[in-house]
Amino acid sequence: MPTPSDPQPNVRPRGSGPETAEAILDAAEEAFATQGFDGTAMRDVAARVGIRAPSLYNHFPSKAALYSAVLERGVGPVLQMLLQFVETADETAWEAGDLLEATLTHLESHPHLPRLISHETLAGGQRLVPVLRDWVGPVFAAAEQLVERGPAAERWQAEQRPLLVLAMYHVIVGYFTMAPLYREVTGRDLLAASALQHQRELLRTFIRVLFEGPKDKD
Amino acid sequence: MPTPSDPQPNVRPRGSGPETAEAILDAAEEAFATQGFDGTAMRDVAARVGIRAPSLYNHFPSKAALYSAVLERGVGPVLQMLLQFVETADETAWEAGDLLEATLTHLESHPHLPRLISHETLAGGQRLVPVLRDWVGPVFAAAEQLVERGPAAERWQAEQRPLLVLAMYHVIVGYFTMAPLYREVTGRDLLAASALQHQRELLRTFIRVLFEGPKDKD
Amino acid sequence: MPTPSDPQPNVRPRGSGPETAEAILDAAEEAFATQGFDGTAMRDVAARVGIRAPSLYNHFPSKAALYSAVLERGVGPVLQMLLQFVETADETAWEAGDLLEATLTHLESHPHLPRLISHETLAGGQRLVPVLRDWVGPVFAAAEQLVERGPAAERWQAEQRPLLVLAMYHVIVGYFTMAPLYREVTGRDLLAASALQHQRELLRTFIRVLFEGPKDKD
Amino acid sequence: MPTPSDPQPNVRPRGSGPETAEAILDAAEEAFATQGFDGTAMRDVAARVGIRAPSLYNHFPSKAALYSAVLERGVGPVLQMLLQFVETADETAWEAGDLLEATLTHLESHPHLPRLISHETLAGGQRLVPVLRDWVGPVFAAAEQLVERGPAAERWQAEQRPLLVLAMYHVIVGYFTMAPLYREVTGRDLLAASALQHQRELLRTFIRVLFEGPKDKD
DNA sequence: GATGAATGAGGATTCATTCAT
DNA sequence: AATGAATGAATCCTCATTCAT
Secondary structure, X not given: OOOOOOOOOXXXXXXXXXXXXXXXXXXXXXXXXHHOOOOOOHHHHHHHHXXXXXXXXXXXXXXHHHHHHHHHHHHHHHHHHHHHHHHHOOOOOOXXXXXXXXXXXXXXXXXXXXXXXXXXXXXXXXXXXXXXXXXXXXXXXXXXXXXXXXXXXXXXXXXXXXXXXXXXXXXXXHHHHHHHHHHHXXXXXXXXXXXXXXXXHHHHHHHHHHHOOOOOOO | OOOOOOOOOOOOOOOOOOHXXXXXXXXXXXXXXXXXXXXXXXXXXXXXXXXXXXXXXXXXXXXXXXXXXXXXXXXXXHHHHHHHHHHHOOOOOXXXXXXXXXXXXXXXXXXXXXXXXXXXXXXXXXXXXXXXXXXXXXXXXXXXXXXXXXXXXHHOOOOHHHHHHHHHHHHHHHHHHHHHHHHHHHOOOOOOHHHHHHXXXXXXXXXXXXXXXXXOOO | OOOOOOOOOOXXXXXXXXXXXXXXXHHHHHHXXXXXXXOOOHHHHHHHHOOOHHHHOOOOOOHHHHHHXXXXXXXXXHHHHHHXXXXXXXXXXXXXXXXXXXXXXXXXXXXXXXXXXXXHHHOOOOOOOHHHHHHHHHHHHHXXXXXXXXXXXXXXXXXXXXXXXXXXXXXXXXXXXXXXXXXXXHOOOOOOHHHHHXXXXXXXXXXXXXXXXXXXXX | OOOOOOOOOOOOOOXXXXXXXXXXXXXXXXXXXXXXXXXXXXXXXXXXXXXXXXXXXXXXXXXXXXXXXXXXXXXXXXXXXXXHHHHHOOOOOOOHHHHHHHHHHHHHHOOOHHHHHHHHHHOOOOOOOHHHHHHHXXXXXXXXXXXXXXXXXXXXXXXXXXXXXXXXXXXXXXXXHHHHHHHHHHOOOOOOHHHHHHHHHHXXXXXXXXXXXXXXXX
C-alpha cells in the first residue's frame, strides 16, 4: 500500500481564491497556538486545511512567514485597540473597565490568541516576529502612561507601576493560556461563559481595588 | 548560543560518577526552559555538558525521560513546599506572606523553573510528565483550601476563589517567564535584585489588599 | 556491492509515476532477499533505485511496510497459485507434476523469492507480515488435503502426511536458497538451466516414488 | 530515574572462570539462531548471561569472533561426525540409517543448530566464518562419494547425486528450522518427541526408497 | 493554485567497541 | 573479570522546501 495516508478531510472546491490563505491562517493559528512553532509541521497545517504541504507555499513563502502572518493577524488588532484606548483615554474618564471589557471580549472570541502570545513570550523574542518587538514597546509605554495618569499613580511607586501593568497582563492572558491544562486537571472549563463572567468580575475588583487612590487607612 | 558543532574538548574525567547525570539535568533544564521540548536537540544538551549526544543515553533512556527528570527535579520541591505550607498553616497564623517569600526565593535561585513550567502549561499536559498531572491537582486544591480558611473567604465568592489563586499564580510565574522578553524590549532586567524587591512588595500589597476581609467602606 | 556512498546521479525523470514504487519494490526484494531485514539499510535500497533514502518514504511509510509490500507482492502470487491448484485438482487428474512444474517455473523467474521466504521463515513470523501468517495456514492445509486425496494417502500415515508436505517444500525452496552458497563453495551454479533440469527430474522422481501407492503395483 | 534498566536476571557468582565463556556461547547461540547476526545486539547476548555488554569483550574479541566461536562449537561436531562416518563407511555396511540416526539425535539435543546454519546459509557465506567454507566442501564431497559407493549410484545419474544429497540435507535441516513458524501457524510442535519419531520414520523411508537400487528388486 | 516526487539537513536512537576503574 | 561512561558510525525517519507537471 504505497499511499501512506488519506488526506482530504475537507471537501473544498479547487481554486478558492484568497479564502485559502485565510483558511491556512486559521489552521496555522490553531496549530501554532497548540503545539508551538517547533512542534508544528507544515504538513499538520496543510492537513487541517485539507491540502498538501507544498500548496502552502503558494500562499506563504516560508514557515516563518506563515507564523509571522498568523501573529500579525491575531495580535495586531489587540495591540491597535490598546494603543487607541490609551491615546483617547483621559484622566476624567479613566475607565479601565472599558479596556478590560474590550480585551476580554476579543480574547474570548479568539481563544487561540493568548496561547499564541504566550508561546512567543516564552521564545523570548529570540525567534522572529518583529510584530511583537515593534508593538510591545509602545503598548507597554502607553499602558504605563495610562497608569501614570490614573489614580494608581498616587498609590504605587514609579518603579512598581510597570510591574502592576505586567501583573494585570499575566492575570488576563494567563487565564486563557491555562484553560486547557486546567480543564484536564480539574475538569472545569475556564472558557465557559459562567467562568468567564466570574473572571470578569474578579478583574473588575482587581482594578477597583488596586488602581484606586491611596486608602485612607494603613 | 550553544554552538552545537563545537565539540569543545572539555577535559572532563572519564568516570565522573553521578555528577554527570546532574550536569545533564542542569544543561537540559536550561535548554528546555529556553527553547522548549521540541526546540531542544539532544545534541544541544550534550554540547552544554561537554559530551556527545549518545552519551546522554547512558544516563537517561530517552529525550522524554530526560525532560521528565528535569521537570520532576525542578518542580517537585516547589510543589512539595506548597503542599507542606498548606498543611501546616492554620487560620490564626495565616501568613500568606511567608509562602510568598519562600516561593519567590526559590524561583529566584532557579531562574529556569518558571519558563519550564510555562512551557509545560502551554503544552496543555498533552505531552508527558505525570509529575504535573499528579501534583497540580492537589496543590491547587490545597491552595483553594488555604484561601477558604483565610480572610479572603468572606470577600470572594466560592466560584471566584480558584480564579483568585490562578491569578496570583500567573502574577508570580508570569513575572519570571516574561523577564527575557521584557529585558529585550525595555532593556530593564526583571531578575535584578531591585526589580525583584519591587515585585515582592507589589505582591505583598496584592495579598494584603485582595485577601483581607471585606472592606468596611464601599 | 551496492556502494551505499555513491549517489550515482541516475538521471531519472522527476515524475516517474508509479514505476518508482515498482522499482523500489524490485530493489528492496533483492536487498531483503540477500541481506535480510536487519541487514538491509534503507539507504541501500534507495541506492539501488538511484534515489536518496528519504524519497523512499514518499512511497512506503516505513521500512517494515516496504518489507511487507515486498513479501506480499512476491509471495502472494505463489500462494494464490497453490491454493487455486488445490481447489481445481481432483483425484482423477491427480497430477502433482503440474503443480511442481508451475512452482519451479515461477521460482525460476523470481530468484529472490525463496531466500525472501526463508528469511521470513527463520524470523519465525516473529516480525511482521500477516501475509504469511494468513496464507501459510490455508496453503498447508490445502496441500495436506491434496496429499490426502492422492494415492499417497494409502502409503503414509496420517501424521506423516504433513511432514511429507514439509519435506517437499524444503527440497524445493531449499534448492534455490542454497544456490549462492553452493556456487561459492563448489563453483557450480544451481540456477543454471541444466542444473535446474536435473532438479526438475529429481523432484519428479521423488513425487513418483514417494506419492505413489504401495509398492506392490507398478 | 537515571538507571534505564535493571539487569542481573541471573545471580551468577563473580569470577566464574571459563564457565562464563561457555555461558556466553550458550546465550549467543540462542540469540544468533533466533534473530540472526544483524538482528542480535551484543547487549542482548550479555543480558541473557546476566552481565553487561563490555564484559563480553573479556572473552571474545568481537561480535564476529563470538559468532564464529558459536558456529564452530555448534557445527564442528556435526561435520566431524559426518566426515568420520563417510570415512569409515564401506559398501557392504551401507547403513545410511545410522548416520541419519546420529544426525537427528544430535540436532534434537541442539535445537538451535539448524537455525544457526540456515542463517549462515542465507547469508551466502558472504559474511564470515571460514568454518563452513572450509568444511562444507569436504563434507559435501564425502557425502557424494558415499552416495557414489552406495546402491543409489545405479539409480541416479551422476549429475543428480549432489542434488539428492542437497535434498536430504534440506529435508533434515529444514524440518528443525521450520519448527517455530510451524508451531505458530498450526499449533503443533515439530520438536515434540512424537513428531520427531514420525519424521525419523519418514526419513528412513525416504532413504530406503530413494537410495535403494532400481525398483525391480527388494 | 495544487500536488507527487525528491532531497539536504537534521534528529533521536542504537550499537559495537574502548578505556579507566 | 566486570562495568560505567563515552563515542564514532550508522540507522530510521521527519521536515521544510523545491520543482516539474
